Amino acid sequence: MSKGDFFERVYQVAELIPYGRVTTYGAIANYLGSRRSARMVGWAMNKCSSWPRFVPAHRVVNRQGLLTGKHHFPGGETMRELLESEGVVVEDSQIVNFTAVFWDPLKELL
DNA sequence: CCGATGACTTGAA
DNA sequence: CTTCAAGCCATCG
Numbered sequence: 001m002s003k004g005d006f007f008e009r010v011y012q013v014a015e016l017i018p019y020g021r022v023t024t025y026g027a028i029a030n031y032l033g034s035r036r037s038a039r040m041v042g043w044a045m046n047k048c049s050s051w052p053r054f055v056p057a058h059r060v061v062n063r064q065g066l067l068t069g070k071h072h073f074p075g076g077e078t079m080r081e082l083l084e085s086e087g088v089v090v091e092d093s094q095i096v097n098f099t100a101v102f103w104d105p106l107k108e109l110l
Numbered sequence: 111c112c113g114a115t116g117a118c119t120t121g122a123a
Numbered sequence: 124c125t126t127c128a129a130g131c132c133a134t135c136g
Contacts, residue, residue: 006133025119026118026119029119034131035118036119036120036132038117038131039116039118039119039132040131040133042116043132044117046117063119063120068117068118
């Protein structure tokens, strides 16, 4: 069990997110086996900068569809730009029709 | 080694 | 309805 195994799973799921779709930390955490470990998912995203590979962290938002992590992106609206670039409508740091673009690995990958 | 923190979630008062 | 608290696990100082 490598210490990066947890991150690897998170990043792997993140990369599995279809174009124009988004998921939540809880969904990924739940997919990993613990919905309570959603913090670790967010943590993994924070460390994604240290990860040798690109991670679509902009496709990962909180349960409310709110871009809670946009403050961690460079610039300030990089996350919103990326989401809108994929067809995801974002308003006031919040995803519109969130349930429509929500992608649950537990259901889609299952 | 120990303490504190973190891009969350859910439930209870 | 809103607000508070606890739980989860790994990384950093």
